Amino acid sequence: MAKIAPKAFGGPVLFSYGFRPFFLGAIVFASLVIPFWVGVFQGTFELGGFFSPIDWHIHEMLFGYTAAVVSGFLFTAIPNWTGRMPIKGWPLALLAALWVLGRLAMLGISGLSPPAVALIDCAFLAAIGAMILREIIAGQNWRNLKVVVPILLFLAANLLFHFEVLTQGGADYSRRLGLAVVIFLITLIGGRIIPSFTRNWLVKSNPGALPIPFNRFDAVCLLAGAITLVVWVILPDAPATGALLYVAAALHLFRLTRWKGHRTPASLLLLMLHIAYAFIPLGFLVLGLGHTVAALHLLGIGAVGGMTTAVMIRATLGHTGRSLESGKALGAGFILIILAGIMRSAASDAYLLGLSGLVVSATLWTVGFGLLFIWLGPCLWSPKAGRKTPNQPA
Incomplete structure (x- = not known):
């Protein structure tokens, strides 16, 4: 399939290509989250919300940091696979904002109920999966359709993580499934x-x-x-x-x-x-x-x-x-x-x-x-x- 000629993008550079906001967000998040986690582990900081410190740490490294990098990689690779224009502009900005909202919700500072936190946090991977599926189908790049399966499994692991914490007080299967x-x-x-x-x-x-x-x-x-x-x-x-x-x-x-x-x-x-x-x-x-x-x-x-x-x-x-x-x-x-x-x-x-x-x-x-x-x-x-x-x- 012939590639579509790229059009000039007049918006912020950060939202001109999928890897930009997600790689930057992942790097900043990784730089801050581990020092904060050590502080929580040692009792210097207090973690809000209903997740235990260990569960929060595992969850955020998997479904926070790693999810951002995977999304940035896929949104950069998929245009090469499909020949379609990369996702950019306000749709990309909204996805990045959704990822940030998930991180804030997981900190427990919003006072949201556990189901609301789960909804906000899991919405990001759901949106990523939907947009990747749309691009692959529209580009008729059927051989890369298999990439959607791990993303959906990753979303299922995140949903299970929230469910286990809410119903059992801690994650078990979902920790291993996510990794x-x-x-x-x-x-x-x-x-x-x-x-x-x-x-x-x-x-x-x-x-x-x-x-x-x-x-x-x-x-x-x-x-x-x-x-x-x-x-x-x-x-x-x-x-x-x-x-x-x-x-x-x-x-x-x-x-x-x-x-x-x-x-x-x-x-x-x-x-x-x-x-x-x-x-x-x-x-x-x-x-x-x-x-x-x-x-x-x-x-x-x-x-x-x-x-x-x-x-x-x-x-x-x-x-x-x-x-x-x-x-x-x-x-x-x-x-x-x-x-x-x-x-x-x-x-x-x-x-x-x-x-x-x-x-x-x-x-x-x-x-x-x-x-x-x-x-x-x-x-x-x-x-x-x-x-x-x-x-x-x-």
Whole structure:
């Protein structure tokens, strides 16, 4: 299908493309929410509403931060898939406002009833799913219709999260379901973009062995991962679940080796994607060994945090006319976020320089996203520029 020629957009730059408001919102939110969470955990701040601090923390990282990044990515990718104009202007601004309202409602400062909070919070993912479905159907891009399924499952997990908290006093299945959907999305979308980006770079910059194209083995990996995640959501402590986690870990590790990440050290922007994906088999393995808290942070911070960071950096630089090079500052931001995941998983109870591992991990995360804000923020709210040096703010 031929692409529609883009029309000039006369509104605010921030609402000229889907990745701009959602990536900026995700970066700012990530920079603020973890210090606030640590304050709540230590009793410095008080959380309003009816969610426990742990449930609120998990919910906001999944359905607040991650939902924003996924939405920004999809609203940027779908025009390429369908050939249709990207969503921009007031519809995009309303979606961003709906996301912000959800975050405020979840803080409990509005005094809204639990059903009202659930309605506002879940309305965002419902709207995202509806708009993505509309674009894919209108563009007759049927092969990407499968992307809607994880979004609808993510919405179902959010609804279940609210229902469990309201009826049982805490989330259980919905915690695992929400994370499982995100991990599956990474294996699905990451399995498309990582080998593709790697192949394109290797052909130009480092001739030799190339990533193996998607084939039946990748389909087996996706199926095995999906089955494992479903069983883990339902029966997290069953012996069979541990066995499935080991199998899934081995398959996805081997899948990663087929993408030739070891040939990309010269491109930190590419290496980020490979490193982030590596936390999926690592998280599966640690989860299978029974170290649940450590595994959840390896998956949540390492895989989800790392992959979303890598995608935001690459998409922002590429779509705003900057050079596809991370530079030292953005590279440092990514490394700090990865170190935050390792610290939180391996040494949360240890003390470094008189600070708990939790505080050290939170600090690494916050400084990492602070660097992203300093260097990517101007790119996101400023007009598209010509190619610039990677360490120069736009």
